[in-house]
Amino acid sequence: MSWEDNVRKMDPYIPGEQPDFPDMVKLNTNENPYPPAPGVRKLLAELDADRLKLYPKPDAKELVEALAKAYGVDVKNVFMGVGSDDVLGTAFLTFFTGDKPVLFPDISYSFYPVWAKLYRIPFETPALDENFCIVKEDYMRENGGIVISNPNAPTSIAVSMDFIEDIAKANPDSVVIVDEAYVDYGGESCIPLTKKYDNVLVVQTFSKSRSMAGMRIGFAIGNEKLISYMFDVRNSYNSYTMNYPSIMCGAEALKDKAYFEETTRKIIATREKYKKILCEIGFDCPDSCSNFLFAEHKTMAAKVIFEKLREKHVFVRYFKTPRIDNRLRITIGTEDEMEKLVSALKEILA
Ligand code: PMP
Numbered sequence: 001m002s003w004e005d006n007v008r009k010m011d012p013y014i015p016g017e018q019p020d021f022p023d024m025v026k027l028n029t030n031e032n033p034y035p036p037a038p039g040v041r042k043l044l045a046e047l048d049a050d051r052l053k054l055y056p057k058p059d060a061k062e063l064v065e066a067l068a069k070a071y072g073v074d075v076k077n078v079f080m081g082v083g084s085d086d087v088l089g090t091a092f093l094t095f096f097t098g099d100k101p102v103l104f105p106d107i108s109y110s111f112y113p114v115w116a117k118l119y120r121i122p123f124e125t126p127a128l129d130e131n132f133c134i135v136k137e138d139y140m141r142e143n144g145g146i147v148i149s150n151p152n153a154p155t156s157i158a159v160s161m162d163f164i165e166d167i168a169k170a171n172p173d174s175v176v177i178v179d180e181a182y183v184d185y186g187g188e189s190c191i192p193l194t195k196k197y198d199n200v201l202v203v204q205t206f207s208k209s210r211s212m213a214g215m216r217i218g219f220a221i222g223n224e225k226l227i228s229y230m231f232d233v234r235n236s237y238n239s240y241t242m243n244y245p246s247i248m249c250g251a252e253a254l255k256d257k258a259y260f261e262e263t264t265r266k267i268i269a270t271r272e273k274y275k276k277i278l279c280e281i282g283f284d285c286p287d288s289c290s291n292f293l294f295a296e297h298k299t300m301a302a303k304v305i306f307e308k309l310r311e312k313h314v315f316v317r318y319f320k321t322p323r324i325d326n327r328l329r330i331t332i333g334t335e336d337e338m339e340k341l342v343s344a345l346k347e348i349l350a
Contacts, residue, residue, distance in 0.1 A: 084218030100144035156288035184209035186289035
């Protein structure tokens with residue numbers, strides 16, 4: 001017997017790499033190429049370092065109030081965390097304690113099976129169809145919970161609110177988590193369902209459409225009872241998850257709706273423009289409702305393209321996962337970054 005027998009051994013989630021080259025084009029972790037709202041920069045510059053000697057407010061009051069106002073819900077309907085990973089992890093820990101399997105698609109955010117294993121949650125992964133679409137009927141059987149990324153990652157494909165409503169309605173005894181990390185880029189948010197169904201939890205993030213991945217802010221909106229159970233669990237391991245700068249900067253970012261809408265609109269326009277250009281050089285991508293494209297080339301293997309792009313300091317994401325190992329997930333950058341990507345691809349494919 002050694003202490004190692006008692007270790008919780010995990011195959012952890014592997015995030016996309018964070019390379020650091022001055023000349024790089026970084027399109028591998030779905031970050032926003034535009035800076036946070038100008039008010040955030042100003043607020044950060046003016047933050048009083050003396051305030052750091054105190055604990056932050058455990059209820060992240062300013063942030064939660066701003067979120068409630070922005071999304072038309074009560075503060076009691078809002079949970080917040082250190083990125084949506086923290087929020088999702090807390091939701092898995094809170095809601096999935098039964099013996100029946102939790103269901104999520106075979107191709108989806110690769111953190112879901114990691115949390116399930118960490119918390120010893122049984123799970124099953126119904127296969128997406130041949131067009132990478134979710135098969136609704138697969139979620140109409142006995143289960144211990146359901147997790148749907150909408151739009152799905154890494155496929156970029158979205159389903160409608162009606163689609164999720166059918167699943168929520170058919171599963172009144174399970175919590176249905178809707179991970180809306182990319183919803184602002186063309187998806188339909190299920191926040192309205194949280195007012196109608198007490199088992200729907202919507203999770204969003206400031207890492208993508210709010211340009212604040214470095215701040216680590218995520219949140220969930222749901223029925224008051226769901227949210228209160230999450231706080232009970234969170235407060236059983238750490239009551240001060242949100243730091244003071246994140247609380248203040250998150251609240252500030254929400255004030256600038258015009259900036260948020262403008263940067264989001266620019267990314268959508270760039271996505272549509274470069275989807276066409278990629279098609280012209282032999283790629284095929286499903287229609288994207290996210291800030292990335294899920295691209296397959298007609299003749300050259302994704303792994304080869306990925307490696308050759310890497311040599312040129314152009315970073316995209318490649319998953320060595322069955323069914324999607326001939327695809328690249330390409331984050332939408334600025335027009336300039338996308339131009340550099342296309343010229344690198346042209347050289348590689350020549
Ligand atoms: N959900 C999905 C589908 C994602 O792709 C990501 C980003 N890796 C997250 C959640 C987590 O993002 P964050 O923790 O930065 O909010």
